[in-house]
Amino acid sequence: MGRITEDLIRRNAEHNDCVIFSLEELSLHQQEIERLEHIDKWCRDLKILYLQNNLIGKIENVSKLKKLEYLNLALNNIEKIENLEGCEGLTKLDLTVNFIGELSSVKTLQGNIHLKELFLMGNPCADFDGYRQFVVATLQQLKWLDGKEIERSERIQALQNLPVVEQRIREQEKAYCLKRAKDKEEAQRKLEEEENKGEMGRSHTGSGGHWHADLSATLPSFEESKDYIQAPEIEEGQCKGKELDDREDDLEFWNKPSLYTPESRLETLRHMEKQRRDQERLSEKKKKVKPPRMLVTEDGRALNVNEPKLDFSLKDDEKRNQIVLDLAVYRYMDTSLIDVDVQPTYVRVMVKGKPFQLILPAEVKPDSSFAKRSQTTGHLVVCMPKVGEVIIGCQRTSKPVKSTPDSSKEQTSKRSQQMERLEVDPSKRSIPDVANIVQEKKHMPRRVRTEPKIIPSEEDPDFEDNPEVPPLI
16 A cells, blocks of 8 residues: 655655655555555645545545645545645645535635635535435535536525535435445455455465375475475476366356445455566576576687677777777776677676677787777777787797808708709600700809808907998898
């Protein structure tokens, strides 16, 4: 059931910047409110108050609203007009479709001299014989009743017939009060029966549960394991059976005839609340806990995961010898919600608790890796240097070595040892004759032939060291 709280009023005061002390208009309709409270203390400047379609049973705690002009209490459980004398500025009162049977209570509105419009249609008193004449004669300040204008001739005639009409109204009120008392007794009896029935059902369920526990304690271990295996099936069958029973009870409740009384409205609301709670309970039981996503297998192999469903690109920058990951993170998301973890073989980025993991094509250095974020697009860029030597043109870089006469001789001898000669047997091949293709001594070109070079030393007096001349290799 709903109650009028400060938080509820502030949520409905957005048009006034959630300030309630200076609030002039407040709408609290369809909030299942049972009692009218606190408004006269928190909102003294109210001029318009909407409280229709609730469960309010009594008009109270509004007498201090001196500036109140329009009060809407339609579709509630009000049975009597009262406690409105302090609303000095009240000009319109809507009590449509309530349970007002005491029509003489309209006399309490005689002090509201500014009241011009009154709505009482849909109440039991509106079916009384002489209802309109009695209200028109009693409240002479009214201009409209139930949306129909009051003519001057109608008021004169109503004042003339007021004694007779008033006597008739009192007799009908008395009959209605007796009938209403019987309805209250019947509603109270039904409520007690339902409570007793619920207590019996709970005790029966509890005893059955204890019996099942005692019996299972006496069974052998094999039977216990067997029952344990079958327990989910039994529980599922019990849930289905309970759903069927609840559905049957629900159909029985809505098909059962009942009187339109404040008690029946409360009973209907309680039944709907119970149904909603049961549905939420069943949905919580059925809801399975989602297992955590596996990022690394049992054998230590990382998996590719993109739970946040972000666009990305992975580039191998050979020029800088690094791998670059460009992840399209949400542009306006706070950077504190991003966590980057670089490992030698994979990179993991947690975006608002959702993992993005990618296996890298080469091993990288986690300690030398860094991440940055674009201020314009919001993208996250992770640069990860690769492990290993720099390879350029399929040749490893090496330090230059100065050539000396000894080293040049060694290189020449190695080349001569590695030289292969082609030998052809003329007896096996007739034409063409290639016996003299290979010569005993191969003449190397002059430009390729390496000759020992004498490098002058710095001690030579004729040696001049010119820094612009490149060194000899």
